[in-house]
Amino acid sequence: MKARYQYRFYPTDQQQRSLAQLFGCVRVVWNDALAICKGLEKLPSNNDLQKLVITQAKKTLERQWLSEVSNIPLQQSVADLGVAYKNFFDSLKGKRKGAAVRRTEDSVRRHAFKKVGRPKFKKKTNQQSARFRIGGFTFQGKQVYLAKIGNVSPIWSRDLPSSPSSLTVIKDCANRYFLSFVVEVEPVNIDAKNQSIGIDLGIKTFAVMSDGSKAESPNYSSLDRKIRKLQKKLARQPKESKRRNITRIRIAKLHNQIADIRKDFLHKLSTKIVSENQAIVLEDLNVSGLVKNRKLSRAISLQGWREFRTLCEGKSEKFNRIFHVINRWEPTSQICSDCGYKWGKLDLKVRLVKCLGCGSEHDRDENAAKNINKVGTGHCHDSKRTQRNCKTTSVAESVEASRITEASAR
Structure with missing residues (x-):
């Protein structure tokens, strides 16, 4: 390769x-x-x-x-x-x-x-x-x-x-x-410690793995604030001027700092994940659709989800690993990873969920990572079979508020 x-x-x-x-x-x-x-x-x-x-x-x-x-x-x-x-x-x-x-x-x-x-x-x-x-x-x-x-x-x-x-x-x-x-380059043969791993990508916590480990995103806020300030200054400066060119180069240097920090973080994380696991499973995210949200578009663009997927795919070929990407329509955050009970959609503010089927308590992202791993390896629960006869309601409703622990209540 x-x-x-x-x-x-x-x-x-x-x-x-x-x-x-x-x-x-x-x-x-x-x-x-x-x-x-x-x-x-x-x-x-x-x-x-x-x-x-x-x-x-x-x-x-x-x-x-x-x-x-x-x-x-x-x-x-x-x-x-x-x-x-x-x-x-x-x-x-x-x-x-x-x-x-x-x-x-x-x-x-x-x-x-x-x-x-x-x-x-x-x-x-x-x-x-x-x-x-x-x-x-x-x-x-x-x-x-x-x-x-x-x-x-x-x-x-x-x-x-x-x-x-x-x-x-x-x-x-x-x-x-x-x-x-x-x-x-020649493929590298390294024995994997684990059989498979599912990864759920996010913003504040970049990756939550099915084994319970987490990878926090680097903090780009200070550099991003400087870029936004200089971009406003650039918009006021006349074109073809020397000072505008100086400002443009300053903005480019700040963008390069963010890109270098992100690239270093993604390379180290992808190398660690691929070298330790035989099968790597990711979720197909609609990034082009997610960045249309004007409140989250800038934060999503800074994460580099697609770059991380590309690195994992390339390094999986180098280390002779199996790389899977599951369908984006899989309800990984709506199903209990233990019993397969489907509780429906949840608000993003709900971070901890208690299953109505088996009574186990799950972290939202970790539960999604476990379901991603099961779908990618072909061992997913049949949610239709385990679903109860009663109508499934969102656990975020007031009648089931006692079964949810939000992030603020930890």
Whole structure:
């Protein structure tokens, strides 16, 4: 399987100017090729696009400066545009994630999946990147030579497991530089301590596991307040001004701090969970629908639920683990994990529930995690069989208030 290894480096002033020129050429080639594709009814091949926006463009007076940088990243930019269009058309046809229609055995159900959008023009203020394939970069001891850039010295925080097949030079919005290598890694065989685990994701408590353990979310509130304050300042500043650009970079640095804290937390948590359990079960959350709640959208967006799911899925393949995602419509918070009695929907303020069937008391999130684990491993209770003849009412009603312990009453 393939993996990315990313290292930060600090270019010299001359290398920064050379990289800025390279990023600009890659961006111009992408935009020129995209403009040609939008003006044609049928997409041309990559070879034809390369001849138009690279080979022939270098002979013109307006684009003759394309010859001053390496030709490999320019060709890769056109190839990346072809991949972007392929993903867009596959999304429309339902051949990849992002399709609008999902067929089931019973009927055709339409879900609001976000489609893969059309390729867009690149901007100078966004993240910049240039990709080198083999031949455009070489290793010279602890340094990496980039064609027509020179030797750069990345900070080797860990060794590469194998020879990289490609290298991407990245400059983010906060003016940080990275080298991203694509390498081939071998699966790791580690004995699991537990057979399976179910995980219920939340906001304040990021993850509640079926074994009773919990993972608290990092506190992003102070950094988020600074971002909101600077965003208001940015909105009042005139465009194309130097002070606006300074404020924009300050906001980007704060966003990077939050992203780095979240990435570190998610990597450590996902590695711990995947290495200790043979089967990992998550719930399919409708994140795009949940963020429409204007009161919780910002807090939900900061958590990184989808990123955590992607990390667990990738590391499960690396550690030879089983990864399951159950249906989002499973009533995991409405069923007793011990006897299978279904008590119905509960208000979010209700955190502790006492089952009317067996009398056991459950933490709401821990009970949901246990049900997620049972559904994912195929050992879920039959809630219809265990349901009583009487009408099931929400335990949050006043007549059953004595059977509920809320968070404030602990």
